[in-house]
Amino acid sequence: MKELLTSFLSFLDPQWINLIWSLSQIAIVTVCLILTVVFLVYFERKVIGYMHARVGPNRVGPKGTLQSIADTIKLLLKEVIIPDKADRFFFLLSPLLLLIPALAAWAVVPFSPEFIIADINAGLLYLLALTSFGVYGVILAGWASNSKYAFLGSMRAAAQMVAYEIAMGFALVGVLMAGGSLKLGEIVAAQSGGVLSWFWIPLFPLFIVYFISGIAETNRHPFDLAEGEAEIVAGFHVEYSGIGFAIFFLAEYINMALISVLTSILFLGGWESFFAGISFLETSVFSFLTEPSLFWLLIKTLFFLFVFIWLRASFPRYRYDQLMSLGWKVLIPITILWIGVECVMYVMQIGPWSV
């Protein structure tokens, strides 16, 4: 692709071609993400519908597939209401403060061996920094709304994000020890091989802790205390209407997809195939099944997205003190303990990684 672009625009400086190339990659990823979110909302409503023994959306388009598009158009056309005495500047800014880090984090996600927008040296740290940055959108939205419910929601979000970020960071420390690199591409490469050589087996507790704190970071059920519609109406975004609400919604679903894709990359081998390393498949006509490709990453990501929705349909919401004690007293000790275990395994040369 890039060679084609280079030959097509050969009259330009190579610096400009690189810029155009990066910009087009960014555009492709962003458009795909937004389309993913549109159909993810439909998927969620359908799945939860069937789990509740309902049908779910079935009116707009064949089997209701265009429901989300209709909803989006409705949201975009609605009036944006800014509450009296709200802080206008932060009220308008905070949806973007949530959306921008959610999108920017995708820059370091390796989709396939060839397709990474920016394979930077400190990729894992970059992800951690950006996921923690999203909390400002939530806090400032709640504060700027000048509403008690919204404010309570944002206070809850702040405490929750700080607590679960630590567990998440420790889980990532385990991954970087096993992968031996902060580059996401190299972490996937360190897991090359079949299901048994992925990090989810030696790092199983960290895998579970990472996914749980990912759910908490995205404010999804059963950790959605920042929204908690039974207690504080809709939490931090209660005053938002129209496009402001739509952006919050978009950011939440993009973050969900990000956590799913990262769990697949860090613990389930990313683009590696499920069937890699099975010798009779590799020599037969089905050898294409053992090839690493984007397809496998998408399947794993879709599975975790389904788990997000599954949990939402299955569990009641945590109480605030239960949430805090789970984060501080259960998840963080587990991660610290397992990093110790991992150190011992590393020294004793048990496990799939080599020094």
Add this chain to the structure above:
Amino acid sequence: MLLEIIFYIFASILICASLGVILFKNPVYSAVSLILAFITTGMLWLLLEAEFLAIVLVLVYVGAVMVLFLFVIMMLNIHQEEEKSGFTKIAPIAIFLGLVIAAELIALYWIQSDQFSGLESISNSSLSVDNTLLLGTELFTKYILSFEIAGFILLLAIIVSISLTLRTRKNVKKQIASDQIAADPKQRVRMVDIKRGGN
């Protein structure tokens, strides 16, 4: 050339943000300016190819410290700072401290500028070197003792601050999960046969 333009853009944003920290009357605006200042400092460090320090600055200060700052400011509900009453009292001390910091920086720059040339060559040569790895190796071999002491002091600070704020109140209705699980219906419910009275 391009790098210099980017540097001056970030530097002017940094100066504006730092001025915002002290000039905004609303403390939330000040805190957000401080966040912007931290992020821009991180960008400047990225320009020096110190990506580890840049991202860690954003991660620690923006991701954790400033969240708690904002949390406290919002909880205290200070919407408008009172008129700068103590300004004239504090100003001489503040100006003095500012001058001391400026003098130190100038001294560092003018007197020891020959030592900085060495640093510059490191940052230029490290194009392909992973500076996270480099910093880690240095910290855990050459400077292991001071690193461990710093970590120990921080641990001490955590324990002390928790023990200062920890207080147990009596008569708190607290959920004890183990008691709930251990509860046995036989102890809780007594089945009683009630004689049916004739009517």
